[in-house]
Amino acid sequence: MNLKDGNGFAPSARRIVLLLLLAGLAALGYAVLHLFLVPVAWAVIVAYVTWPTYRRLRAMLRGSAVASALLMTVLLTGAFVVPMLSLIVPMTRELTGLYQGVANYLANSHHQLPEFVAKIPWVGTWLQDLLNQMASDPASVRVQVADWAEQWKSEVGQFVGGVGRNATKLGFALVTLFFIYRDGEMMLNQLRAALWPFLGDRLDIYLLAIGGMTRSVVYGLVLTALAQGALAGLGYWAAGVDAPLLLAAVTALVALIPFGTPFVWGSVGAWLLVMGNTVAGVGLLLWGTLVVSWVDNLIRPLVISSAARIPFLLVMFGVLGGLAAFGLIGLFLGPVIVAVLMALWREWQAEQVAVPAATRDPTRL
Known part of the structure; x- marks a missing residue:
């Protein structure tokens, strides 16, 4: 009995070679x-x-895939690039003014903390001792400021290089976006045809989970982050902070991470208190707690959990774990992976429910 094919290979060996x-x-x-x-x-x-x-x-362009894909890509390019370019100059000016203001404050003479801050156990004494040390040795302050300046130069250089790399990636993403718009339906049909023999009816369940989670994460993370940045920027402006636009942008970026914004507006409010601006500091802390964090603590969980039918705690773990594993894109990939796992879990549960109770009884012989 000959188990070899016409080329002299057994079927198993042929499959191994093909897999390799x-x-x-x-x-x-x-x-x-x-x-x-x-x-x-x-x-x-x-x-x-x-x-x-x-x-x-x-549909407005009478079904022209090329024209609609090109126009949509141009519109999105303008939506991404124009705001970024328009913010570079004012944010750079605010960053310079903020740095100079902090440096001048640290290099000036003796500073006295507000009385209610100085009375905070341990923290107030530590802050006052730190300020007294700066006042007693201004030369060391100038040296420290100079060291910070050198570090800032290095970080700015790295940031500029990162902006260049990210701009290149943005260009590739926009070019890819055009072809996805133009040929997206064909790509999706090819993907379904390739995966259907392996997944069968499960494929629709997984694609539905991926799509629902992607949409809910975009709305729940990005839109709420923009809302938090705008609200926090309004609070910075009302409090008289020197760089409200810059701090609003930083707040929006940090807001992509769940429960991250208090580190920004809380630090700014604490700085205002240290500077003696008690009303502004307390007002900003209240604004951040009652308004900015309200968006994070209420709206984001409702948007994500209700749209994806997944507990917000799992979504948060997916966001943080994806960020640690994949970088910024992990903010979206992490929750999508969690959504697919949840789809598998629910499918397994449904199959277990469908099994007759007698076959699931562990005491039955």
């Missing part, structure tokens, strides 16, 4: 394309969230 070839090609493909995976992931997320708008635009 596929694994080698996959490794080579990753080596070539891994630099573009993050821009492609961003493009897929943006395309999915904005797909209803794109379909309406394509």
Whole structure:
């Protein structure tokens, strides 16, 4: 009995060779394309969230996929790039003024903490001793300020390099976005055809979980972060802080991480109290607690949990774990992975419920 094929290989050996070839090609493909995976992931997320708008635009243009994809990409480019460019100059000016103000305050003469701050156990005494040390040795303060300036120069250089790299990635993401708009339906059909033999009816469940979680995370994280940044910026402006626009942008970025904004507006409020601006400091702390954090503590969990039907605690773990594992894109990939795991769990539970009770009785022989 001959178990070999026409080339002299047994079927099992042929499959092993084929798997090794596929694994080698996959490794080579990753080596070539891994630099573009993050821009492609961003493009897929943006395309999915904005797909209803794109379909309406394509209908207005009588079904022209190329024209609608190009116009949609141009509109999104303007929505991303124009605000960034318009904020660079005022934020740079505010950053310079903020740094100079802090340096001048630290280098000046003796400072006295407000009485209610100085009476805080341990903290008040420590802060007052620190200020007294600065006042008694201004030369060391100037040296420290100079060291900070050198560190800032280095960090600014790294930041500029990072901006350049991110701008390049943004360009690749926008180019990819055009082709996803133009050929997205064909790509999705090919993906479904490739995965259907392995997943069957489960494929629709997983795609639905991925889509729902992506949409809810975008709305729950990005929109609430923008709302928190705007509200916090209003509080900074009302409190008379020197750089409200810069601090609002920082607050919006930190707000992408759940429960991260108190570290920004809380620090600014504490600084105002140390500076002696008691009314402004207390007002900002109250504004942050009652208004800014209200968005984070109430609206974000409602938007994410209700849309994805997943406990917000799991979503938060997915956000933080994804951020640690994948970087900024992990803010979205982490919750999506959690959503697929939850879909698997619910499917398994449904199968267990469908099994007759007799077959599940551990005492039955």
